Amino acid sequence: MLHVTNGDSAADLILRSGIGGSVLPWRDVLHIGPVPGKLSMRELSEKRTAFLASLGWGIKEELVQSFLLRNSTLRKHAADDEVVLWFEHDLYDQLQLIQILAWLIGNEQHSTERQFLICIDRYPGVRSFRGLGDLNPVQIRHLFDMRKPIYLLQFNAAADAWARFTSAKPERHQAVADNPSTELPLLQAAYLRFLQEWPSTHNGLSRTEEHALRIIASGVSNPEEILHAHWANERAPFMGDWTFWEVILDMARGGYPLVAFEGDLSHKDFRDASVSATPEGLAVLRGDEDNITLRGIDRWYGGYHATRAEEAARWDPKQGRLQVPSVDS
Known part of the structure; x- marks a missing residue:
């Protein structure tokens, strides 16, 4: 068996x-x-x-x-x-x-x-x-x-x-x-x-990205505390610590990072790091900037590969469904 x-x-x-x-x-x-x-x-x-x-x-x-x-x-x-x-x-x-x-x-x-x-x-x-x-x-x-x-x-x-x-x-x-x-x-x-992990129509953040960024912007800087606060917000938690950590790391990458780190960024010792929101991160949270318009996108959602912000399907939290932009041929 x-x-x-x-x-x-x-x-x-x-x-x-x-x-x-x-x-x-x-x-x-x-x-x-x-x-x-x-x-x-x-x-x-x-x-x-x-x-x-x-x-x-x-x-x-x-x-x-x-x-x-x-x-x-x-x-x-x-x-x-x-x-x-x-x-x-x-x-x-x-x-x-x-x-x-x-x-x-x-x-x-x-x-x-x-x-x-x-x-x-x-x-x-x-x-x-x-x-x-x-x-x-x-x-x-x-x-x-x-x-x-x-x-x-x-x-x-x-x-x-x-x-x-x-x-x-x-x-x-x-x-x-x-x-x-x-x-x-x-x-x-x-x-x-x-589907809620796709970029939102509101600010281009996934649900996990937005919730994590809000926790960080509220002053919680310890990665382990951020993780547990996120888990508490999920009815059915599906991300382990490494997966969640990758979400945070990705927000720190590129020319317009949404979060910044102090300390060790290794997977084994990330709990010793300190995380804070950047001005760009706060602007995205307010809706003044759009995450994927500002930072670009290169992400897979199952078999769907989003590579262009203007063409990417987005999650509409008000409608509760994906919105797919029409693209001129």
Whole structure:
């Protein structure tokens, strides 16, 4: 039996629960960086590992081998073994879930008899549930007993959502948030949160950028305090510390940085740094300047690559949907 889950914390809990089998952490932050469509799992893994290595999150060759081993492990067990998928309601997990289900059916490795899903947004008696890491081994064993076979409509719904996520057309992304899925009931809210990470019509900041910048502008300068203040504002936190730190670092880059640092900027010791808002950052918060008009944009949102501020699709917080500018041919 193979258990597939989001990362190492949940993997450790499953191992300690005593339910048996091996555990495969999926380990990819799909809501940042390139995820273009129509690539094989190997081709996509190579693109993803190159991106992750560019952030300093590992050595490319080692990341490639890790991803290839991950892929082959899933392929091997999917062929003739029981596979249990363990995921949560947040964006990080929901994107991993649709990727795996889409790969299984796209490669005719799916089974409605040997493949099971555990996907929750709450657990009885656990207040403010954030994820599987909030549970203990006894609760994990209870969840295992409640696992449900994955049915064909779920595989198909995931394949459709994955095709939209990897699309270069913003309208296809919006459609995921517009259409609730009975087969994947936690996907719509997670995807809506993904769209809020696109530059806003108000000032060109993502929701995370704006909230982090407001925290910093209020006088909070310690990165760890900024992170915890941000987590407290999220109903379903989906960013780990390194991912959130990359958001802050990116706001410090370029000719018009929105934040400035004092101290060590390394990933290992960033908690010792001090962060402050720049005049440009304050101007963007006021709406006097637009972030991507001022600083440019070169960012992937799944399969959509935004490179020109005047042509970039934006999140309209008032309308609650993406706005796609018309571009003259």
